Amino acid sequence: MTKETIDHLATIFPINREALKSKSKHQRSVSILKEFSLNTSAHGIPSIARSHTIQNRLFWIVSSYFQYPTQTSVSFVTEWPQAFTAVTICNYSPIRYDRFIIPFLNYTNMVNLTNTNSFTMELSLYIHDFLLYKINRNESINDFFYSLDSMMMSCVYNRMTCTTANFTWFLSPVYGLCYTFNALLKNVGITGLKYNSDNGINGLLDLRLYAHQFIFNFVILKIHVMLKQQQKL
Structure with a gap:
């Protein structure tokens, strides 16, 4: 228009x-x-x-x-006997100073990082490089970490004495060697698990541990504990 x-x-x-x-x-x-x-x-x-x-x-x-209508489904599963939880312990400071310091200082002197016989805060930055150096040479680094024998003072489960043989170890990138009590192992299966009702007690684990000395970049002295369901290791 x-x-x-x-x-x-x-x-x-x-x-x-x-x-x-x-x-x-x-x-x-x-x-x-x-x-x-x-x-x-x-x-x-x-x-x-x-x-x-x-x-x-x-x-x-x-x-x-x-x-809109909603529906919530809740189911209860009763298991008896019930397996005790898996308990993992790690030293919060993963490296043993007494076993670590001499090889580490030899490494820093060898690569011309320092020329000293004492540990300093600056040197802690090269710990990761040192561990990689040892691994690349197919050398064991387990001696630098805390063994369970050096940490565990006593172990009692449901009033029954337990030993280091009741723990399974694995290597953590954060905490070094860690140890799991009541782990579900592939070669043993559920027959190797401990249950809450063992010895007529309701699942009581009494662990006494010794926390070792720490190096400078790990300023907290304590034990790291994790509780989880059994998973095959």
């Missing part, structure tokens, strides 16, 4: 000039989409289209979401 036609009709009929102008492509698309939304049988879409503000639409969406 031309501008002259619109002006002519506006002088004859009392209507708004803007009403005679063609709608833009965007307006037509919005109109078609709104008409579809108002008449569709899809659940919730007409209610969203009838809302006048975005806030109302968001409120309706959230409200409808929480109106």
Whole structure:
């Protein structure tokens, strides 16, 4: 419709000039989409289209979401006898200073990092490099870590004495050698597990451990303990 036609009709009929102008492509698309939304049988879409503000639409969406029925399924499994949990202990300071310091200082002198017979805070930055050096040469580093014999003062489970033979060791990148009591071993299976009801006591493990000296970059003196379900090692 031309501008002259619109002006002519506006002088004859009392209507708004803007009403005679063609709608833009965007307006037509919005109109078609709104008409579809108002008449569709899809659940919730007409209610969203009838809302006048975005806030109302968001409120309706959230409200409808929480109106959907939910079902919670809870099941209880009774196991008897029940296996005692696996208990893992690690020395928070993984390296034994008395066994570590001489080989480490020899390494730092060999690679011209230092020329000293004493340990300093700066040298602790090269501990990781030293351990990698030993591993790459296929040399054992187990002697630098704490053995269970050197840490465990006593072990009693359900009033029965336990020994280092009841623990399984593994190497942790953070804590060095760690030891697990009541681990599920592949070659033994569940027959090697200890149960809560053993000896008529309700699963009581009494461990007494000695925390050794630490080196400078490990300033906390304590034992790290983890409890978990049995997993095959």
